[in-house]
Amino acid sequence: MAAFAPPVRRGDFLYSSVLYADAGNGNHHPRASTAELVTLLRPETRSRDVKPTKEAKDPVGHWYTAQLVHYGLPPTKDKNAAKVRLLNALNSHKLEILPWILKLESDLKNEWEADNRKAKRGAGAKRSVPAKRSPGKAAQSQFSQTTNVTVNLSLPPGFSMIEQPGVHHTNKNNDGTPPKKQSAKRKQDDDDNAMLQTPIKKSRVKKELSIAPTASSPYSSTPRIKQEASSKTLTPPRIGSGSVKQEKQVTIKRERAPVTPRPPPTIQLSGTYKITCPAALSTFPSLAPSTLRLDLCRDASRDVWWVTFTFAAWHCVILMDPGPSFETLGEPCTLGWRLRDLENGELKFGKRCTGEMTCFRDETIRGSLFNVPGAGMIEFWGPRMKTKGVLRSADGLKAEWDDFVDEAYGR
Numbered sequence: 001m002a003a004f005a006p007p008v009r010r011g012d013f014l015y016s017s018v019l020y021a022d023a024g025n026g027n028h029h030p031r032a033s034t035a036e037l038v039t040l041l042r043p044e045t046r047s048r049d050v051k052p053t054k055e056a057k058d059p060v061g062h063w064y065t066a067q068l069v070h071y072g073l074p075p076t077k078d079k080n081a082a083k084v085r086l087l088n089a090l091n092s093h094k095l096e097i098l099p100w101i102l103k104l105e106s107d108l109k110n111e112w113e114a115d116n117r118k119a120k121r122g123a124g125a126k127r128s129v130p131a132k133r134s135p136g137k138a139a140q141s142q143f144s145q146t147t148n149v150t151v152n153l154s155l156p157p158g159f160s161m162i163e164q165p166g167v168h169h170t171n172k173n174n175d176g177t178p179p180k181k182q183s184a185k186r187k188q189d190d191d192d193n194a195m196l197q198t199p200i201k202k203s204r205v206k207k208e209l210s211i212a213p214t215a216s217s218p219y220s221s222t223p224r225i226k227q228e229a230s231s232k233t234l235t236p237p238r239i240g241s242g243s244v245k246q247e248k249q250v251t252i253k254r255e256r257a258p259v260t261p262r263p264p265p266t267i268q269l270s271g272t273y274k275i276t277c278p279a280a281l282s283t284f285p286s287l288a289p290s291t292l293r294l295d296l297c298r299d300a301s302r303d304v305w306w307v308t309f310t311f312a313a314w315h316c317v318i319l320m321d322p323g324p325s326f327e328t329l330g331e332p333c334t335l336g337w338r339l340r341d342l343e344n345g346e347l348k349f350g351k352r353c354t355g356e357m358t359c360f361r362d363e364t365i366r367g368s369l370f371n372v373p374g375a376g377m378i379e380f381w382g383p384r385m386k387t388k389g390v391l392r393s394a395d396g397l398k399a400e401w402d403d404f405v406d407e408a409y410g411r
Contacts (some may be wrong), residue, residue, distance in 0.1 A: 005115035008108050011361050012330040013067050013101075015108035021069035024077070029066035034095060037067065041087045072098040073333055074358060074368055074379075100362040101265045150314070184243040197253075268322060269359055270297045272391070277311060279378035280308070284312035299394035306397040307357070307367075313343040316369075317401050324359040331375065337369055338404045348373055349404050 007016035014020050020028040040058065044403040061079030064086065068075045073085050088097035176399035213240055275292040305323030320335045335357055338349035366381040 005112060005119045008112040008115065010104060010108060013104060013108065015105070015112045017112075019070075019105045019108065021066040022068070023062035023065040023075075025062070027062040027066070029063050031070040031097075034090070037086055037090060037095070041083060041090060050410050068096070069330070070101070071095055072366065072381075074099060074366055076332075100360070100364065104362075115329055267326065267329070267361055268363060268384070270391070271295075273365055273382045273384050273389075275309065275380050277378060277380040277381040279372075279375050280311040280314065280380075284373055287312045292380075292382075294365075294380070295391050297391050297394055297397070298381060299398070301394070302398070305333075306392075306394055306401075308392060308397060308400075310342075314340055314372075315340045317397060317404075318355075318357070318369075319401060320357060329359055330363050332358045335367075338401060340371065340404070341373075346373075347404055347408050349408075 004016070007014045007020075007393060009015075009022075014022065014028065018030045022028055025206055061077070061082065062081035064079055065075050067086060068082055071086075071089065073089060075298060076082050078083070086095065101300060137399045270332040272339040273294045273296060275294045276289070277292055280292065281287055292309075292311060296305065296307050298305050303322070307316075307318035307320070316337055316339045318335050318337045321335050322333070324331075324333055333356065335355050337353050337355060338347070339353070340347055352371045353369075354366060354371075355369040357365060359365050364382065365384075366379070368377055368379045370377050372378050
């Protein structure tokens with residue numbers, strides 16, 4: 001069975017063969033194509049000539065939430081609100097995959113495929129390790145292999161094979177007469193002649209090599225070749241030899257080393273952002289798009305975040321409490337806003353002046369303000385600028401936030 005690496009996660013995205021978006025509560029969904037969203041959100045645009053065999057089923061709410069994350073739109077748990085945001089992006093031809101999401105998908109894919117290759121190599125190494133044999137079986141196997149040897153014996157004339165222990169041979173002399181004793185010199189001469197004249201006979205010696213010559217045998221000494229074979233064959237191998245130790249050492253080397261966790265990346269959120277805001281450009285036609293800027297700073301003493309921008313006659317101060325953190329990057333944060341119209345001096349603040357803002361790991365933001373006078377809901381987004389600008393202090397923004405109430409009620 002093939003082994004696959006676990007999913008690789010970064011923020012609201014995780015990768016395992018394909019890219020998934022986390023809609024919360026463990027709900028993960030892949031990205032739907034534009035054609036699929038058009039079929040679900042604008043079914044009347046389908047061709048009348050092509051009749052589908054089965055009507056498209058409306059997915060669950062968190063499926064639409066995942067699509068908002070995939071396309072970089074402000075996420076929401078409300079199903080109808082999510083469908084409206086996707087439909088608005090389709091109608092305005094702004095439903096597209098952001099470049100930073102494509103780059104994140106490529107990085108996660110490379111990381112997951114590398115982990116997958118390591119997992120497959122580790123599984124293959126485990127299957128290739130040979131089974132360890134117990135010392136007793138190893139000694140028995142080696143003993144059975146070494147004792148099955150062939151010994152070439154050169155025998156003198158008249159030497160009876162039936163009288164040699166461990167060697168089976170038929171004696172042609174059936175009269176039962178025992179061989180005559182020969183002197184040591186005569187026996188050695190006959191042995192030398194037998195080496196040149198007697199043809200060599202092969203005999204397999206297995207269990208008989210371990211039988212010692214008895215006292216009744218007329219020849220008390222066995223040939224030297226046979227003794228050497230016995231001494232080498234009957235020596236059992238020592239338990240715990242070097243071969244067993246080597247197998248253990250190889251097994252240890254093939255184990256996977258523990259993976260060192262990667263340190264979290266450094267993310268800087270405070271700073272000046274280059275903003276895109278279609279609602280501001282449509283409200284103020286003379287406004288240059290390149291001049292739209294937004295400042296974001298963290299108030300460490302109060303543990304809140306301040307935002308301020310000036311788009312033509314709109315001067316706005318925003319408070320996020322609580323604001324973004326490293327664990328909540330990619331999730332929307334609720335906010336309150338207070339607006340000053342620089343043309344007529346009108347102030348706008350209160351309970352209905354709300355919105356949401358999302359900070360991402362690639363140092364980009366996306367926000368929405370609700371119930372803005374003359375515009376309704378406005379949306380803005382943009383990346384953080386690398387150049388260091390002069391930011392307003394958190395205390396100064398806190399004082400300006402309080403001045404709205406003091407000025408409105410004449411305090």
